[in-house]
Amino acid sequence: MKKTLALLLAVAMIITAVPFVFSGCGSSDKSGSKADTATTTLTVGFDAEFPPYGYKDEKTGEYKGFDLDLAAEVCKRNNWELKKQPIDWDSKDMELNSGTIDCIWNGFTINGREDDYTWSVPYIDNSQVVVVGKSSDIKSLADLKGKTVAVQSDSSALAALTGDDATKENKKLAASFKELQQIPNYETALLNLESGAVDAVCMDIGVANYKVEASKDKFRLLDDQISSEQYGIGFKKGNTELKDKVEKTLLEMSKDGTVEKIAKEYKLEDALCLGK
Amino acid sequence: MAALLVPSLLTSCSLDDKSGLGWFFGVILQLSEGMWASLVLFVLTLLFSMPLGLLVCFARRSRFKVVELIAKFYISIMRGTPLMLQLLVVYFGPYFVFKVALSTEYRFYAAIIGFALNYAAYFAEIYRSGIEAVPKGQYEAAHVLGYTKAQTFMKIVFPQMVRHILPPVTNEVITLVKDTSLAFAIAFVEMFTLAKQISATESTIMPLFVAGLFYYIFNLVVSYAMGLLEKKMNYYS
Numbered sequence: 001m002k003k004t005l006a007l008l009l010a011v012a013m014i015i016t017a018v019p020f021v022f023s024g025c026g027s028s029d030k031s032g033s034k035a036d037t038a039t040t041t042l043t044v045g046f047d048a049e050f051p052p053y054g055y056k057d058e059k060t061g062e063y064k065g066f067d068l069d070l071a072a073e074v075c076k077r078n079n080w081e082l083k084k085q086p087i088d089w090d091s092k093d094m095e096l097n098s099g100t101i102d103c104i105w106n107g108f109t110i111n112g113r114e115d116d117y118t119w120s121v122p123y124i125d126n127s128q129v130v131v132v133g134k135s136s137d138i139k140s141l142a143d144l145k146g147k148t149v150a151v152q153s154d155s156s157a158l159a160a161l162t163g164d165d166a167t168k169e170n171k172k173l174a175a176s177f178k179e180l181q182q183i184p185n186y187e188t189a190l191l192n193l194e195s196g197a198v199d200a201v202c203m204d205i206g207v208a209n210y211k212v213e214a215s216k217d218k219f220r221l222l223d224d225q226i227s228s229e230q231y232g233i234g235f236k237k238g239n240t241e242l243k244d245k246v247e248k249t250l251l252e253m254s255k256d257g258t259v260e261k262i263a264k265e266y267k268l269e270d271a272l273c274l275g276k
Numbered sequence: 277m278a279a280l281l282v283p284s285l286l287t288s289c290s291l292d293d294k295s296g297l298g299w300f301f302g303v304i305l306q307l308s309e310g311m312w313a314s315l316v317l318f319v320l321t322l323l324f325s326m327p328l329g330l331l332v333c334f335a336r337r338s339r340f341k342v343v344e345l346i347a348k349f350y351i352s353i354m355r356g357t358p359l360m361l362q363l364l365v366v367y368f369g370p371y372f373v374f375k376v377a378l379s380t381e382y383r384f385y386a387a388i389i390g391f392a393l394n395y396a397a398y399f400a401e402i403y404r405s406g407i408e409a410v411p412k413g414q415y416e417a418a419h420v421l422g423y424t425k426a427q428t429f430m431k432i433v434f435p436q437m438v439r440h441i442l443p444p445v446t447n448e449v450i451t452l453v454k455d456t457s458l459a460f461a462i463a464f465v466e467m468f469t470l471a472k473q474i475s476a477t478e479s480t481i482m483p484l485f486v487a488g489l490f491y492y493i494f495n496l497v498v499s500y501a502m503g504l505l506e507k508k509m510n511y512y513s
Contacts, residue, residue: 043380048469049476056473061306085380086473087463091364095463098371098378187476214479 041081042246044071045101048086049185052210052266053107066266067105070123073258074249090154096236103246104234107204109156111229112165118237120247122230123259123274128157129208130222131201133193138200141224145176147199150189153182157202160227170226186211194218202226206268230273250274303486306474310467311490314456317387317466321452324392329399336400337407347400354397360461363390367462387464395452402444406437439509446502450495 046054046067054065063084075082087095095101096117107126110119130149132138138147151157160166161174174180181198183189186207192198194215203211205225212219233250235243253259254274263269335347354362367386370376410433418428457468471487 048473051477055477056306056470058302058306058474058477061309083380085463086465086469088461091368091461091463094364094368094372098368100378100380100383100463185472185476187472187479187481190479191481211479 041083042071042075042078042103042242043083043085043101044068044103044105045085045087045092045095046104046106047089049187050107050207052206052268054084054086054105066262066268067107069262069265070250070253070259071105073253073262074246077249077252078245096234099236102235102239102242107206107231108234109159109204109229110232110234111156111227112159112163113234116237117234118239118243120233120235120243120250121274122232123250123254124206124231124268124271125228125273126156126231126271127205127228128160128202128226129205130224130226131190131193131203131208131212131219132199132222133196134217134220136199136220138222140222141173141226144173144200146178148179148181148197149177150181150183150192150198150201152186152189152203153184156204156229157226158182160229161202167227173226190215190219206271209267300486303474303483307467307470307483307487307490310465310470313464314453314466314468317391317456317459317464318453320388321391321395322449324388325395325399328392328396330403332396332400333403333407336404351397351400354394355401359390359394359455360458362394363387363458363461366390366393383462383464386462387459390462391452391455391459395448398448399445402441402448403437405444406439406441407433409440410436442502442506442509446499446506449498449502453494453498454491 044067046063046065048054048056048063050065052065053067054063056062057064063086068084071084072082074080085095085101087101092104093116096104104117107124109126110122130138130141130144138144151161158180161170161180166174181192183192186201186203189198189201189203190211193201200222205221208221212221233243233246235246250259251274259274260269260272263272332347332350335343336351338344338347363386366389367378367383370382371378414432415428418432423431456466459466460469467490468484468487471483474483475481
């Protein structure tokens, strides 16, 4: 009898605890959405494993990068507070749609995603290139025939090779590979390349340049490019109000040379396409 | 695989003076924030999942068929689906189902809720095995001696259950230490996430090994503590 009583009590406790938990998160939501409507904070979602656009600085331990520096300047000029939120790249749509982040600003490719987000003007022209080992005998795209090639899963390189909007040549190219391996991040992909597990890695030119330099000549780039594409800031579809504000400030920064100054810090000035 | 890794490890060590003790402690320092996050997640998960597991266990052993079925269903869902999916559901569920706007602070709560719910299911089954290992004769003897059901449980069954379940609980706790790295599915930044980020910036996989060392030491401490507890509980031999 007492056991039953204890059980009933336990069930009652759980049931009463449930609304408490939800009211708990409900109240914190209110404060969150209040901040949104006043746009006092701009929460930028980014993949912190994507240098030089967004990464963890090795000296200070702070999150920095070209995109984050741009975002910081935009916030400074609008008197907003910038919140840098590292996210799991695979969950980016859930984060954006549920309002936990205000925008995705992280070397985010527009091409192929035109209708999925409300986009700012493109600010970086980014092409997809092929990284191979320094002493590899692969010289052109045609040499990739019968080779094992790695790409980051859900990346622009993968979309350019096998996506719905991929060009015929690229689809043919992808079909000529021995295997197209999907690897969760660039770091692992390059480790695979270095250890000989794959013959080539397709990735964004900005990251590729950074990695080739950091590798101290372990890798090199092919002259042929797989595709050219552009980066923009992605906002939740329909959030034109915030997009317009950010874009206006960004264009002002481009006019007075601030954008180029920041780009030079990250050696991205050649890829800039804002206002061109 | 190991043969492939070792040379690349050596080269990445000799690059950029990334082999020094100073660099090693630099990485530790950068990881420390994440270590704290992992530790908090670990402690709070245990704090909530262990009692919750006992409730689920009671429900699972209930005389009422409905209660038993609910508990069985709960356990089968929690054990049968990936923890990463459960975390995503706990975090994003309120928005996609009830259209409640989410706050950033909720990430932390969602991680704790998700882990506690999941681990409670495993603990419930471990507790059940411990309770059912107590021979029926002891219940009968207790009844004859005039113990109530509650007294029988608290004074006779529970102490023996604790003794029985220590080894499997140790297993679960050690798994939990390593599972904390799954919390990044909902962008809860813990140690392994930081290690991956540092690794991406510095173009070396050494930070991952430093993180591995941390998990290993953490688990050594856990198994040592549980070993001591086991020894203390082993009062019959």
